[in-house]
Amino acid sequence: MENYNYDEVEINLRDLFYLIKSKLWIILLSGIIMASAAGLYSSFLITPVYTSTTKLYILSKTTTLSSLADLQIGSQLTQDYMVLVKSRPVVTQVIENLGLNMSYEEMVGIITPSNPSNTRILAITANYTDPYLAKKIVDEFATVSATQIAEIMDADKPTIVEEGYMQSHPSSPNTKMNIVIGGVLGVFIASGIIILLNLLDDTIKDSDDIERYLGMTTLALIPIESGAAKLSKQDEKNRKKRKKSKQLKDMR
Template sequence: MDPREFLRILRRGWPLVLVCTVLGVAAGIGLTAATSKVYEASVEVFVATSPTSDASQLAQGNAFTSDRVQSYTSVANSPDVTDAVVARTRLGLTSQQLADKITADAPQNKTLINLHVTDGSPTRAARLANAVAEEFDSVVARKVEQTDSAGKPVVKLTVIHPATVPTSPVKPNRTVNVGLGFVLGLLVGLGLVVLRDLLDNTVKGPADFENVGVPVLGMIPLDKRTARTPVAFRGDPHSTRSEAYRQLRTNLQFVKVDNAPRIIAVTSAIPGEGKSTTSMNLAAALAEAGHRVCLIEADLRRPTIGKTLGLVTDVGFTTVLIGRTSVLDALQNIGRNLAVLTSGPVPPNPSELLNSEQARNVIAEVAAHVDYTVIDTAPLLPVADGAEVAAMSQATVVVHRAGKTTREQARRSVAALEKVGEAPVGVVLNMVSRTTGRYDYENNYYYTYRPERDGHGKRGEGAAELSPDQLTPQDRDTATDETVPGR
């Protein structure tokens, strides 16, 4: 996996990584709190042979104890030792329970034995350790090893460091538990975000459309102000969203250079991908460039453009189709170079109306009066309306929402258009964010290049702009799409 790709995945999934890490640390703390404390008391025993004045016997004795000391460790928790300690201390333990508490080790090349006894009580651990050391000495000296001719044991064990009451438990180890929980939580979180990304089959960038052979004409960044100001040029003509629509406009003008499309259908695979918002902004961007544009609302099932722009919705495309009004009478101007033909009343048979010869004639009549006709259509996969309108256009643009539309839905939408002989000229990836988009690092969609402001927060000389409220009624009739007032 490319490091930049991993960083993108991490940027998108850091909340999940954080949650898993916190849960891991909490689990470590919980395990520490739930685990009973165990204290360990230790006794150090020195092993030597019986004293002698003969140097050779002394040397032999040292060699003897060095060879035997490792085997003495297994005697520490033997029944001979534990039975005696249980009877002596009367602490309510069985011989096996005590044996489970005892461990012993002998450092290499030394005649030392370390006896360790664990218990939930630090005082009792020290008491048991000292008792075990005493009985261990007796068992080794009198039962394990033989006595000399004088009846004295040939091996002598001496306690050089008796057990003291431990001040801190050996279990649980809070540092280890919390550290282990942190590491495990972090690894689980990273694994989950990587797995989620591998299982994620939604479209996020141009690479996702390579298999269907459709180029990406534009990537529109997610803007929280869209619901409040659907037309980007109204709220901030220099925002990243406004610039993205200008880029889309530019890219469309290079599609089919020898036969530039003048009738452009905008559709989507499924509802909720932002096709209507894209249609409005594409029309506004074309009008901003000085072209005469008409926006036709041909989504006759869930029309939204008329209501969004504050236009009259009782008269529109459907009333023209059934002959109740003319095209010119139904058009509503919302600014310089931009007119809108709303959907009109919702009909009971939208598919039949759109597939009629009258619909083709109306679109052709509108196109004859303007430079560009932008048609907002219904989604392709739920109904046939979108494909029917796309067949009347000269170019079709499909809008997909980053992180929502699946690759399969994108493929099926292209197939639906190809069935009517209208392959899309490109797609628009909408609502791209740092979490849903895969290519924000490469395309720099989050940078802006706007006029500088002076020290008082005002734009420099020559960059003044008028808001819709500052326009006179005469100015409003000739307003650009950047300052279109709602009606």
């Protein structure tokens, strides 16, 4: 008889395929439940956030394109302006002008200055729960930043090339994307649990398992469960007959 090493687990891809196929309804149900949960969570438990962006052009109108020095200086100044936009004097002035009940740290967490690659454009973006206020914040930042930057750098004011816009739909959360992610996650989790439970189940279920684990060939199969079921049905019939006979005797 061959010795079987129980530390080794043989994975039969064909068996796993049929296992997944037999439990497909559970997997799909798990995906639907997770997708529904993600959709409900995104719709009712996450506060929508709206985005608005304004853009400043660093070089002044008097700058000529023939001046390479001015263009290079403009590129360097853009990086400096990104830091100045989040400076305390600028942020504090914006809060006072709009009459907001915010701290410096709260306002800094709302705005994000950025510089599109290979440009002299300074973009200021605000992410806030109120779309109207998000637009007002970036517009005020553009005005205050241009004035403060001109005073601090002793240069011309940057030109506002694009004012903020008010979004009609929130930029986050992305409900559709969250539903898809939730559904896929539910399918993978259910499949993983089913496969794991199958691999951990070392009970012998059929003749193939006997040959695989014990190295013994089965000669015949005895339908014990089927026979037991038949005997159980026959016992039930006999019990009903005895009960009926007793009732007839009592009636006599």
